[in-house]
Every structure is written in structure tokens, then in C-alpha cells.
Amino acid sequence: ILNVEQSPQSLHVQEGDSTNFTCSFPSSNFYALHWYRWETAKSPEALFVMTLNGDEKKKGRISATLNTKEGYSYLYIKGSQPEDSATYLCAPYNTGNQFYFGTGTSLTVIP
Amino acid sequence: DTGVSQDPRHKITKRGQNVTFRCDPISEHNRLYWYRQTLGQGPEFLTYFQNEAQLEKSRLLSDRFSAERPKGSFSTLEIQRTEQGDSAMYLCASRQTGVGSPLHFGNGTRLTVT
Numbered sequence A: 001i002l003n004v005e006q007s008p009q010s011l012h013v014q015e016g017d018s019t020n021f022t023c024s025f026p027s028s029n030f031y032a033l034h035w036y037r038w039e040t041a042k043s044p045e046a047l048f049v050m051t052l053n054g055d056e057k058k059k060g061r062i063s064a065t066l067n068t069k070e071g072y073s074y075l076y077i078k079g080s081q082p083e084d085s086a087t088y089l090c091a092p093y094n095t096g097n098q099f100y101f102g103t104g105t106s107l108t109v110i111p
Numbered sequence B: 001d002t003g004v005s006q007d008p009r010h011k012i013t014k015r016g017q018n019v020t021f022r023c024d025p026i027s028e029h030n031r032l033y034w035y036r037q038t039l040g041q042g043p044e045f046l047t048y049f050q051n052e053a054q055l056e057k058s059r060l061l062s063d064r065f066s067a068e069r070p071k072g073s074f075s076t077l078e079i080q081r082t083e084q085g086d087s088a089m090y091l092c093a094s095r096q097t098g099v100g101s102p103l104h105f106g107n108g109t110r111l112t113v114t
Helices: none
Strands: A005-007 A010-014 A019-024 A030-038 A045-050 A056-059 A062-067 A072-077 A086-094 A105-110 B005-007 B010-013 B019-024 B031-037 B044-050 B053-057 B065-068 B075-079 B088-095 B109-113
Touching (some): A005 A086, A010 A019, A045 A056
Parallel strands (some): A010 A105, B010 B109
Antiparallel strands (some): A005 A019, A019 A072, A030 A086
């Protein structure tokens, strides 16, 4: 079992604020790092799959960076909107072929 | 691509009863995963299949849990002699082989054991 930590556990921000969260994971046997967004009453949806150290991915106002040597990834949301309210999950993918998820960061954007 | 479907969406059962859930993955996906999620936690890995072979099973899983994927298509997850602690959301996901291939999740089955 991989020890995957996400912080903060929950976050409340005002509409228009920018925010970021952290995912920490063991750096050994690393293949990829996945980010998912899980909105209430929906199924988790993939945001990014990152594989290379120094990788940066962007989708609209959301971006992510990856540091495989020290075992962390940051997710950034610029100008948060109410529709960004969700739980954001990260899961490293290693040689074991499983995905072990962190506890997630619950984001609430207040209009 | 019709997505991953799970059945039923909700299941209420009495303690001690057996329950079975079904997952239909995306047809071209050869890998299928089961997860359990409880309040305040991320999805907890239960087991995964590559085609019909069950390649990994979580050590956290008791002998009351069993999963199958006959013919490498749909999968079932059975819980025998349910306990109140089994109440959770059970998620199924599938993906293609490949490091860059993400998980595609179903909507889950919400189990309540009374």
C-alpha cells in the first residue's frame, strides 16, 4: 500500500480566488501521477496524467506540476468558479499496477 | 463509448445477507478495478483484473469479499455475510493498458447495511 497524502483536506475560497493543493507520494518505482475531480453525485473524472519529472499540464484554468524526485505534485486553480467545487484526488501509478488514492482535497467555491 | 456502468446504484441489505454488484467496463478496456469509498476518505483499492485474471487483491479485504471477471468482460463483486462496516460506495473503473491511460469510473453502488 502506498502512502499518499493530500493537503489541505478541505478548502473554502471565494469565487475568483486562486488556490492550490498538494499531493505527496513515494518517489520510488514511479510511473505516473493521476489527478481526478469528483463532483457530488457524479463519478470521478480524470484531469491529468503526468509521467515526467518537471511535467506541467493545463486544462483551462486548472494546471498541475510534477516533481518525481521529491515525490509531490501541485494542482492549481486560477480564478475559482462555483463549478470547480469538487473533491480533487491524486493517485500515483507504480510498478504494482494499482492506483492508491489520497484522501482528497474538498474544494468549495463560495459565490 | 458508453462509459462504465454499475448496477445497482443503491442497495440496502440486512446484516448477514449476501450482496452482489455488477460492473460493465468500457468494452475495449482490458483492466478493471474495484474500489471502496467511505465518508471522508479517498477510494480504497480492493482488487483489479487484467482481462479475466485477478492480478491483485488488497490485504485489507476479508475472505467475505470475492470478485470475478468471467471472459474478461463484466465483473461482479460479492460480499458474503455483510456487516455494518461494509456500508460504503463501491466504485468500479476500467482502463486500457498503458502508463498514460486514465481510469474511467462508473457511478458506483451505494451499499447500506442495516
